[in-house]
Amino acid sequence: MDIKHSLWPSPFNFALLLVVWILLTNSFSVGNLLLAVVLAWFIPFLVSRIQSDTSRVKKPGKAVRYVMVLLYDIIVSNIVVARQILGSAHKLQPGFIEIPLDLREPLPITLLASTISLTPGTVSTEVSKDRQCLFVHALNVPDEAALIAQIKSRYEAPLKEIFGC
Template sequence: MNNMLAFIWIALTGTFALKNFLFGFALSYFILWLISRGIGSKGDPSRKYFIIVPKVIGFIFYFLYELLKANIQVAYDVITLKNHMAPGIVMIPLDAKTNLEITLLANLISLTPGTLSLDVSDDRSVLYVHGMFIKDKEAFVHSIKNGFERRLLELTR
């Protein structure tokens, strides 16, 4: 419904541009939220959309922040004369259980410069990750578990 209303907005304004679509999407999201406020309770499955969309947007911004931070760290290491790398392979215990959750987590880690998902254990309880800048293994594991994995599990569960 949200996308349909956003495309109706584009048709009414006659301007097919990304910023116009995003404005129409935000406007129709707000209108749908206002209409559905009085319908159903907080646990109603029809209201789940209004909980998930802000989490997805927050997740996208978190990923972009981590991506920018990792790019700057790798670029700084390449530009400077001193080598700041401390490479290593770390075992990360997984709370993610389904194939989708593990695959998404591994891909998010690999998309971030300086990290690469190597393998998943046979029982799917551990993800092996290579990192370029591992000064403290516990902090590295905590950053992945409390960053990507926690936010990803909030979206998929």
């Protein structure tokens, strides 16, 4: 490890943590700014020693777009689920589906499972031991193949691009 990386283990994380700390505390005093600098340096420095080289973000721009799509989907899914719950319960077709995975690394798979669980109406239940399949419960599954295709194109494909896998 060269001297630059030992002093600044993650410049992106440093800047992100600095801004987040200032926004969370809602204080731009000298003392708070100094504390933000110390925390924003120390946390990535501490974490860099335990991080592996696998699953690094290769395309941060795509990651930002992914988060925006996810936020949009969470809002839309809340509305859809509210309508489904307030409507006729016997119109719902809940079910478990098995999604074959193209992802193999633990972090992208975890992010996919978390994305599915964050989106109302679906929850990830398990990843197969061989990381070949993700099992998901959905509140309404009128077309299993369409739901699998939607999850793979809307979430898994972008994660593959983001992490270059």
